[in-house]
Amino acid sequence: EDKVVQSPLSLVVHEGDTVTLNCSYEVTNFRSLLWYKQEKKAPTFLFMLTSSGIEKKSGRLSSILDKKELFSILNITATQTGDSAIYLCALTGSARQLTFGSGTQLTVLP
Amino acid sequence: EPEVTQTPSHQVTQMGQEVILRCVPISNHLYFYWYRQILGQKVEFLVSFYNNEISEKSEIFDDQFSVERPDGSNFTLKIRSTKLEDSAMYFCASSYPTGSSYEQYFGPGTRLTVT
Numbered sequence: 001e002d003k004v005v006q007s008p009l010s011l012v013v014h015e016g017d018t019v020t021l022n023c024s025y026e027v028t029n030f031r032s033l034l035w036y037k038q039e040k041k042a043p044t045f046l047f048m049l050t051s052s053g054i055e056k057k058s059g060r061l062s063s064i065l066d067k068k069e070l071f072s073i074l075n076i077t078a079t080q081t082g083d084s085a086i087y088l089c090a091l092t093g094s095a096r097q098l099t100f101g102s103g104t105q106l107t108v109l110p
Numbered sequence: 111e112p113e114v115t116q117t118p119s120h121q122v123t124q125m126g127q128e129v130i131l132r133c134v135p136i137s138n139h140l141y142f143y144w145y146r147q148i149l150g151q152k153v154e155f156l157v158s159f160y161n162n163e164i165s166e167k168s169e170i171f172d173d174q175f176s177v178e179r180p181d182g183s184n185f186t187l188k189i190r191s192t193k194l195e196d197s198a199m200y201f202c203a204s205s206y207p208t209g210s211s212y213e214q215y216f217g218p219g220t221r222l223t224v225t
Contacts (some may be wrong), residue, residue: 034213043153043202088153093168096141096175096205096212097155 002027002093004101012107017079021104022046023089024071033091035063036102038086046074046087079108112136114217116202122223127190131220132203133185141212142185143203144177146170147219153201159185192224 003026014074025033032050036043047056047088049065049072060079065072076083086105090098115134119204123129135142144156157167158179164177176188185204189196205212 026218032212041199042218044211045215073127090153090180092212094160097143097166097168098145098153098203098214099155100153102152 002091004091004099006014006087006089006091006101006104008104009102010028010105010107012109013079014036014109015080016109017076017077018077019106021042021074021087021089021106022071023101026070027091027099029035029094030067031096033065033067034090034098035072035074036088036090038088039084045055045089054081076106079106081108081110084108114202114204114215116200116217116220118220120221122225123192125194125224129189129192129222130190131187131200131202131222133168133217134183134185135185135202135204136206136215137183139204139206139215140166141205141207141214142177142179143205143214144187144205145201145216146198147201147207148195148198156187156200189222192214192222194224197222 007022007023034048037044047063052067060077063074086103088103089101117132142159147153153189158165174190178186201219202217203214206215
């Protein structure tokens with residue numbers, strides 16, 4: 001059974017801090033790893049990673065995958081209060097459906 | 111920017127009643143999904159749909175659930191006889207396969223409350 005474990009479960013930082021969110025996984029046949037941001041309702045797509053060592057970047061957010069050690073990290077630099085959300089890591093394996101982790105609740109204080 | 115839409119945003123129903131949740135996926139997408147999230151828990155996969163048939167389903171998706179794409183744009187989830195434990199946020203998602211990986215885009219969800 002595919003499995004996704006995220007850490008930490010919650011994190012409180014101040015504006016301007018840099019945060020690193022972790023995602024480790026177990027999967028039979030890896031297809032892709034995805035990061036989503038969930039604010040009030042729907043998960044919003046951030047990144048999809050398929051290859052090790054290639055950083056994906058969007059503004060202050062970046063992510064990288066290590067397929068040998070079976071983990072990914074999501075970095076957010078110069079955090080803002082608008083970054084407060086639950087960040088979800090999800091996996092596709094043999095099947096196309098997403099297996100989600102429990103998420104990391106990020107709170108950015110002014 | 112195209113997006114997945116869902117209606118209604120909130121549905122309250124009594125135990126034993128049938129509900130239909132509606133979704134309009136992104137128009138050129140080929141795969142459609144339903145997920146649910148019980149309050150405080152993980153997002154869980156229910157079912158995926160491709161080429162007018164179910165391609166995968168989870169253990170949660172029992173005989174009480176069904177999906178349909180009735181008219182080429184809508185994608186519906188029906189729960190035949192709702193139970194209290196069906197109370198959750200239901201998300202529809204869609205994807206267009208690129209290579210071997212599939213970015214899935216989620217709708218805003220329908221909050222189902224079963225009383």
